[in-house]
Amino acid sequence: MAASDTHIVASFDRDLEALQAHLLRMGGLVEAALIEAARALEAQDLPAAEKVIDGDKAVDALEDFIQTEAATLIARRAPTASDLRLVLAVMRAAHSLERVGDYAKNVAKRTRVLGRSAPVEGHAGTIRRMSLLVARMLEDAQLALVRKDATLAAAVRGRDVEIDQMYNALFRSLFTYMMESAGNIGPSMHLHFIAKNIERAGDHATTIAEQAYYLATGTMPADPRPKGEAATEPAPQT
């Protein structure tokens, strides 16, 4: 390999590493926003909720930056098939993280609407625990991606079942709560949407993990994903 070729390759690797570092930074912001939004909900901390809403702008800006950097990298370097797959995976992961940032913002917006209404007992705690698990899944999914770690990627994917179980239990609980008194319907619907947002954030962690698995092994996980949105949701007694 000529010296200039080595130089080009090294410089490409540096660009690729920088791109992944930006993704991890974006992931850090998004995980923090999700955890903080759930904490603010439980504590009815409205100023903290406003901060989460406001902070989403930085996440959006970082996504734009990553998408532009990734496209520029592809245009300038014309990467090989496997490097191209990595750059595309980073672009998709950045998009997933942007969506999760929106979910955190939505949780904070509903916290604002729920305001100082009587808390629906116990549910905010469950939501906080869900959000912690999802934030950890997001972190591990990103690590699996940058390390091309198939084992970690598969583990993250498996953990989504737990989130779905928590969501389903919460759905049942909110449902009976709504049946008990018409006054519970309003806050329960907001809590249900909040739980759904966090469950969807878990789906995005799974999507990132699947990309990581594909990068590491060249194949998608063989077993079908263990969940389907409305299909697993407990059918209310209509």
Place this chain on the structure above:
Amino acid sequence: MAASDTHIVASFDRDLEALQAHLLRMGGLVEAALIEAARALEAQDLPAAEKVIDGDKAVDALEDFIQTEAATLIARRAPTASDLRLVLAVMRAAHSLERVGDYAKNVAKRTRVLGRSAPVEGHAGTIRRMSLLVARMLEDAQLALVRKDATLAAAVRGRDVEIDQMYNALFRSLFTYMMESAGNIGPSMHLHFIAKNIERAGDHATTIAEQAYYLATGTMPADPRPKGEAATEPAPQT
């Protein structure tokens, strides 16, 4: 310009046109799925709902194809800034359309769950009308994108307000319906999620229209988008 340069440029334009044709084809599938999902809901046509669920695989495959083609195009041609923006806009639009396809699938899955339970009067009709308007918005947003038509793009964006108004009216109506009888809560929650899915599909049409506007004018629309999810949603009387 040398003959070979002209040849390269013409061939790039052909690739770009083919990419946009694939996007329009994907859009056609997604619009049809959305309309058919809402029709199946109103008619309680479960086989049609199953077809919508099954059809989403073709949409996902088409998105993968478009993303790969777009990336290959960038890698091979190293397009200029304005062509790169177009390819990136197509990639983002394809992602938006894939999400809308998921929403159509979710509507069909909930139709399956709602099954033969007593229909909640009038609401399925409103949902069908919403889905028709959103499908038209999606179509026009894609046309605005491929034609770089700022006027059409701005018009699509304006129409999202109508969708939000329909959604808010439906939300209020379902809410009172739930208050009336505990037996209405289950089906109403499913209908609410369905309406929310279609409202989100409208948001994606708006996102595509904003990309189109940006491509045509080089700037984002000046006025902030006329809506925000939880913020405009009528606060239930808690």
